[in-house]
Every structure is written in structure tokens, then in C-alpha cells.
Amino acid sequence: MSLFTSKRKPAHSDVITITDVAERIPNLIKKLPHVAHGLILANDSRPNKPTGFGVEFEKATRSNPYGIALYYKDTQFTYTQFNEWANRIAHYFLSQGIKKGDVITLFIENRPELLVCSLACAKVGAIAALVNCSQTGKGLTHSINLVKPKMIIVGDELTGPLKDVRSTLELSDDQFFWLADADTRKPNPQIKAPAGYQNLADKLTSQPRFNPPSSYEVFHQDGLFYIYTSGTTGLPKAVVFKHGRWMKGYGTFGHIMNLNKDDIMYVTLPFYHATAMVVCWSAVIAGASGLAIRRKFSAREFWSDVRRYNASAIGYVGELCRYLMDSPMDSADRKHRVTKMVGNGLRASIWHDFKKRFGVEEVFELYGSSEGNVGFSNIFNFENTVGFSPVPYAIVRYDQEKNEPILNKKGFMIKVKTGESGLLIGKITKSSPFDGYTDPEKNKATILENVFTKGDRYFNTGDLIRDLGFRHAQFVDRLGDTYRWKGENVSTTEVENCISDFPAISEAVAYGVEIPGTNGRAGMAAITPTPDSNIDYTELLTFFKGSMPAYAVPIFIRVQAQMETTGTFKYQKNNLKKEGFDPSQTSDPLLVWLPGTTCYTPITAEVFEGIQIGQYRF
Incomplete structure (x- = not known):
């Protein structure tokens, strides 16, 4: 494909020409030294050159030793403090025989312990398996056993789901480590690990604080993370994310944002996903800037947190932006210093209005997948595009x-x-x-x-x-059997398997449908009840909530006497998707889980109209 397409503007108003790009060049030139340096790093694939996450974090520490690396609640960590904490963990890993290529599973919510353990793994060349904190039951068992970890580190907040599956895990008792839901930089005699766990904080007292030599024994092709993605075959897939791939993100996305030591990025996205862990954090490290994190996203607290931390940039996914746009207008909407944002999924319908309302000047929309080899980045700051590749x-x-x-x-x-x-x-x-x-x-x-x-x-x-x-x-x-809802990829096969475990259902087909004014596709399931069954839809919803992550629970239900299949016995999803949850398109009973309710209720013409006009906030 030639870069030089027709100079005349095509009929599509959002099609981009060389003239459009030329008009943006002056702004890009201002960032050129930082961008050029990043591109050199991104494209340096020498197999024996020390590289990656640990090396670059140590460089940022030397560059800004007393600058704040991380903000969390009322706690701050300088680059030196955070780096030394990671070093102590890394030295403990090495003392336990952990070596390059070994896997350590991390099952911790968004807090400093997740980030510091990830960095420690990188410094010894171990692969951090970043398990989705919403995982439970069979999915959690699968995700942990799949990568054959040498140890698992769990945050106290997630010991419940892990306890439910512990007997199914292929790990011995001495491989379970625990971190209190508190400041764990120093051991606390008042805090005891639950039975069956070793308190990782207690193991660090005598560990040295200097950078381990192993940081410089990590190369381009060495594994860094396992990031889990829902595919078309059911249970989560573990994607290999190498240090060389991290360097590409760091060199491109990280340097294009052009952050500096005075910048702070506020991120509420889950750090078990690449958008937060790789894109957002690497942009911060590239500028030796500050990172402010929150355990879970809150639309109500978002901008007050931004002001609290004096953030100048934010990380986002499309659904987050929609929630912020749906919040009531406030005179303080622009009373902050955020001018840049990086992420993916910002809808064209709110792109311009979001920038205008909140005073954002640059949207670094990007496209990429944890497993893919192609990525786009909006380096020219056009609207309604994932950018240039x-x-x-x-x-x-x-x-x-x-x-x-x-x-x-x-x-x-x-x-x-x-x-x-x-x-x-x-x-x-x-x-x-x-x-x-x-x-x-x-x-x-x-x-x-x-x-x-x-x-x-x-x-x-x-x-x-x-x-x-x-x-x-x-x-x-x-396309295919995966759809995206609430910022998460949902596997229809996995949802169908969960639904089929409900005794009164004989067959189930899951798919995504669009709800006006929302991002992605909401889950819908066509079900066939077993003969003579009488489904309690309150009980059904309770069952779904206990069997799958909240974002995977079907919003809509269609009850069919018999499933339509092809000649090769594949379910016909196209017609189901086309008819959606519109009661005028089918005589099959349709139900919806309306926001704030605890059961599925019938979709009448009035309910359908309410959904169409945005009466309900899904």
C-alpha cells in the first residue's frame, strides 16, 4: 500500500490524506527528539543486548531518583524507594532458585504490590502471569495451571476466590505466598498470613536493595508477562508478552506522549491488562514521570482524584469515557491540568465532545492486542481514528x-x-x-x-x-465469537459453557448486541429450557453472577423452544444478532437485566423503547 494516496479529499469527511498529515507535522516536530529516541529503542532488536522493563525502570530511577514514581491513596513512592522495594523482592526470588523463564502468578488487585512484584519479576527474567482479578472457579483454575508457575502471590483481597479452587491447583503448599491489603514494604508483627500461605513481606527483611545483576541478563526474546485474553475456544488464553514487545510499546506509545518529570498520569484501568501495564506505565517510565493509581474506577471520584494528584494525563478505555460523559455537568470539569490521554475505544460519537468538555488537547488513541503483531497509534492527533501504523x-x-x-x-x-x-x-x-x-x-x-x-x-x-x-x-x-463489553473481551464459548451448567437449560448460544449510547456489545443469550422445566429468573441471574465475571453475565435472555442450526449443526447466530432484543422482531420471550435490579424481567415495547432512548444506564 502506497503512503501517497490521492491528494484530493475523498467524499468521506474522515478519510485522511497526505495534506491532512502535512498540516500536523509542525506539532510533531516539537516532540521529535523524544520520539526519535523512542523509535530507536523500539526497533533495536539485537538479540544479546540487555533490554526491557527492568533495565528501563532502573534508567528512569537514575534520571529522577527523588521524583515520585507512584501515588496510591495517601502514599507516595519515589523512584528510588520503589526500585529498592522491587530489588528486595527480586533478590528473594533469586534466593529461592527462581530463574529466567520461570513463571510467577500474580493475583492482586490494582495496588502498589501488583506493580512492584511485576517489576521484580522483570528484573530476574521471570514471567509474571497477570491473572484477571475477576476470574473465579474453573476459569481461575485454568488460568493458573496453564502456565505452570513456580509460585503464586495473592493479595489478601483475593484469597476467597483462590480458596475455592486451591485443591484444583497444580501447586504445593510451599508455593503459595500472600501480601496483606496494607502497606507491605516493611514486615508488621501484628499482621499474620492466613493458614497455608507464606507472608512475602516477612521474607524481605534481610534482602539487599541494590539492582540485581540479572536485570542486565534479560534480552529481547525473553518473556515478560503472560496476559490473558478471552478467545473463541472457551477458557482464557495466556499470551506471551516479551521484553522486546514491551520495548516497542515503550519506544512508540511511551515516547510519543512526550511526558516529563513534572507530569503525572492517573490510571484506574486494571493492570492485568496491557493498556494499563504496558502502554500507560511505559509512557510514565519514558518520562521518569509519576503514576497515580486507584483500586477500581469511580466516575464520581475520577476528576477529584485527578485534582488530588495534580495529574496532567489519564489512561482510558472507551467505556470509562462514556461514564464520565454521562456524569452531571460540573463547573469544575476543566479545573485540572489534564491535556493528554492514552488508551483505546473512544467512540466517534463522543470524541470531540469529550475533548471540549474536559479540556483535553491530545488523544493518543491506539490499537493493538496482547497477542497481535500489528499496532496503530494516533501520533498526529486526528479525531475518530486509532491512528497510524x-x-x-x-x-x-x-x-x-x-x-x-x-x-x-x-x-x-x-x-x-x-x-x-x-x-x-x-x-x-x-x-x-x-x-x-x-x-x-x-x-x-x-x-x-x-x-x-x-x-x-x-x-x-x-x-x-x-x-x-x-x-x-x-x-x-x-468479528467471530468474541465481543467486548465493559472494557473486557468476552468469550461466547465460555459464557455458553457456564449457562449450560444451569440444570434447567439444555442449550445456550451467547452473542453480543448493541445498546444505543454504550461502548462495545452487551451480552445476550438464547436459551432452550429442558422439557417441563420452570426457570426462576431471579435464581438464574444469581447463578450467572456466581459462575462468571460480572462483565460476562448476559444482559439479555431470549427463550427458544429449539435452536436454529446449519447443516453441519453449527448454531445460526447471524439471525439472532440481527433480531437482537427487539420484541417486534420475534415472538420468542425476551428478558433483560435492568440496572439496579436483581432478576431478569420481560422486555415489553415500553421497556424496549426505554432502552433505545437511554432511560436505563447499562
Whole structure:
């Protein structure tokens, strides 16, 4: 694809031309030294050069030793304090025989202990398995056993879910470590670990504070994180995230934001996801800036926290922005110093209004997946785009009815035209490799071969993307059996498996449907009750809440006497998605879990109309 498309503005008002880009160059030039340095780091793939998260954090510490690295509640940590804390943990890991490539599972909510343990793992070359804090039951067991950890560190706030599955974990009793839900930098004789756990804080007293030599024995291809993503095959998949990949994010997203020692970024996103852990934190480290975190997002407290920490930047996902826009207008909406934000999923419908209302000048929208090899970043600060990508990719025509790419007469895929939408695929090359999952079979399922020529290989992102021209794109939707709700990818297979465990249901099909005014797609399930059953829908909702994370619980239910299938016995989801939860489209009973209620209730014409006009805040 040529970078130099037509200079004449196409009919689509949001299509980007070389002229549009040229107009943004002067602003980019101001950041050029920092950006250029970042790009050098991002593209340095020398196999034996010490690199990665630990090395760069130590550089930031030398650059700003007494600057505040982390704010949490009323606690502050300088770069030196935080780095020395991580060093003590790293030295303890080494004393226990932890070596490069070993896995340590972290099951801790958003607090300093999660971040410092992640950094400690990076310093010894261990891989931190960042388990989703919403995981319970079978999903939690699977996520932990899948990566075969040498130890697990759990925060006191999550001992309940872990206790429920402990007997199913492939770990011995001496591999369970615990951290109190308190300041754990120093041992506290008044705080005792629960039975069956070792208190990690007690192990650090005699550990040295200097940087371990192992930081400089970590290289480009060494593993850094396992980040879990919901796929189309049910239970979570563990994605290998290497130090070299972290350096790409650090060098691009991190340096493009151009933060400095006076900047503070406020982040309430979960740090078991790459947006917070990699994108937001790496941008902070790149500027030796401050990071302010909160345990869980609160729309009511968001801007007061921003003012409390004097933040100048924020991390976001689209749903967070919608909640902030839905909050009542306030005279203090612009009484802060936030001018930059980084994240993904900001809806075109609120993009401009969000910037105007809250005084944000630059939106560093990005696109990428934990497992993928293609990424976009809004370096030119256009509106309604995931930005620009320098890596080789293509957007190809896709038949959504058949769920497959459209091929030409020679059997090759067809690129879409500027302004059109299609499937995004990333070319697998030496400079843009596909690191993949822990399961080789799942890797095969995501690799497309002989796409445009014999022998070429591409990663299938599973995302519908619109080509805006000049290597810019706009996210449209997820394809296949995964949808996104509340900032989380939801596996329909996993939801269907949970639903089928309910005794009165014989079959279930899960899919995502759009609710006007919300981000992503809300969960909907078509169910077939067992013969002669009488489902209690209050009991059903209670069961769902106990069986799956809150974001995966279906908002809508459709009750069918029999499921429609294809000739090969696959469920026909396209018609279900098309009819959605509109009672005028089907005679099947439809139910909804309305906000603030404790059971599913029937969808009448009046309820449907209320949902359409935004009467209910999902």
C-alpha cells in the first residue's frame, strides 16, 4: 500500500490524506527528539543486548531518583524507594532458585504490590502471569495451571476466590505466598498470613536493595508477562508478552506522549491488562514521570482524584469515557491540568465532545492486542481514528454472513478501498513477529497463509477495521465469537459453557448486541429450557453472577423452544444478532437485566423503547 494516496479529499469527511498529515507535522516536530529516541529503542532488536522493563525502570530511577514514581491513596513512592522495594523482592526470588523463564502468578488487585512484584519479576527474567482479578472457579483454575508457575502471590483481597479452587491447583503448599491489603514494604508483627500461605513481606527483611545483576541478563526474546485474553475456544488464553514487545510499546506509545518529570498520569484501568501495564506505565517510565493509581474506577471520584494528584494525563478505555460523559455537568470539569490521554475505544460519537468538555488537547488513541503483531497509534492527533501504523498490515474484504475473507479468482484475499471496512491482518515478518499463545494449536488457528502470494503469512486479528487512508484506520467491531463489553473481551464459548451448567437449560448460544449510547456489545443469550422445566429468573441471574465475571453475565435472555442450526449443526447466530432484543422482531420471550435490579424481567415495547432512548444506564 502506497503512503501517497490521492491528494484530493475523498467524499468521506474522515478519510485522511497526505495534506491532512502535512498540516500536523509542525506539532510533531516539537516532540521529535523524544520520539526519535523512542523509535530507536523500539526497533533495536539485537538479540544479546540487555533490554526491557527492568533495565528501563532502573534508567528512569537514575534520571529522577527523588521524583515520585507512584501515588496510591495517601502514599507516595519515589523512584528510588520503589526500585529498592522491587530489588528486595527480586533478590528473594533469586534466593529461592527462581530463574529466567520461570513463571510467577500474580493475583492482586490494582495496588502498589501488583506493580512492584511485576517489576521484580522483570528484573530476574521471570514471567509474571497477570491473572484477571475477576476470574473465579474453573476459569481461575485454568488460568493458573496453564502456565505452570513456580509460585503464586495473592493479595489478601483475593484469597476467597483462590480458596475455592486451591485443591484444583497444580501447586504445593510451599508455593503459595500472600501480601496483606496494607502497606507491605516493611514486615508488621501484628499482621499474620492466613493458614497455608507464606507472608512475602516477612521474607524481605534481610534482602539487599541494590539492582540485581540479572536485570542486565534479560534480552529481547525473553518473556515478560503472560496476559490473558478471552478467545473463541472457551477458557482464557495466556499470551506471551516479551521484553522486546514491551520495548516497542515503550519506544512508540511511551515516547510519543512526550511526558516529563513534572507530569503525572492517573490510571484506574486494571493492570492485568496491557493498556494499563504496558502502554500507560511505559509512557510514565519514558518520562521518569509519576503514576497515580486507584483500586477500581469511580466516575464520581475520577476528576477529584485527578485534582488530588495534580495529574496532567489519564489512561482510558472507551467505556470509562462514556461514564464520565454521562456524569452531571460540573463547573469544575476543566479545573485540572489534564491535556493528554492514552488508551483505546473512544467512540466517534463522543470524541470531540469529550475533548471540549474536559479540556483535553491530545488523544493518543491506539490499537493493538496482547497477542497481535500489528499496532496503530494516533501520533498526529486526528479525531475518530486509532491512528497510524508503520508495520506491514492489510485490511481485506470479509463476508460477515459466512464469517470468512472474500477471495479472488486466484484464491487470494482482496484489499478494501480507502473508506471501506474489512478484516485487519498483520504480516508476520522478522521485525513484526507473532509471539503467540502458550498453546501451539491456538497459534495455528490465528495464522493465515498464502494471503496475497504463495508462502506469505499473516496474523488474523479478528477485528473489523475501516481504512481511512495514509495508513490510518478506524476500529469498527470484533468479528467471530468474541465481543467486548465493559472494557473486557468476552468469550461466547465460555459464557455458553457456564449457562449450560444451569440444570434447567439444555442449550445456550451467547452473542453480543448493541445498546444505543454504550461502548462495545452487551451480552445476550438464547436459551432452550429442558422439557417441563420452570426457570426462576431471579435464581438464574444469581447463578450467572456466581459462575462468571460480572462483565460476562448476559444482559439479555431470549427463550427458544429449539435452536436454529446449519447443516453441519453449527448454531445460526447471524439471525439472532440481527433480531437482537427487539420484541417486534420475534415472538420468542425476551428478558433483560435492568440496572439496579436483581432478576431478569420481560422486555415489553415500553421497556424496549426505554432502552433505545437511554432511560436505563447499562
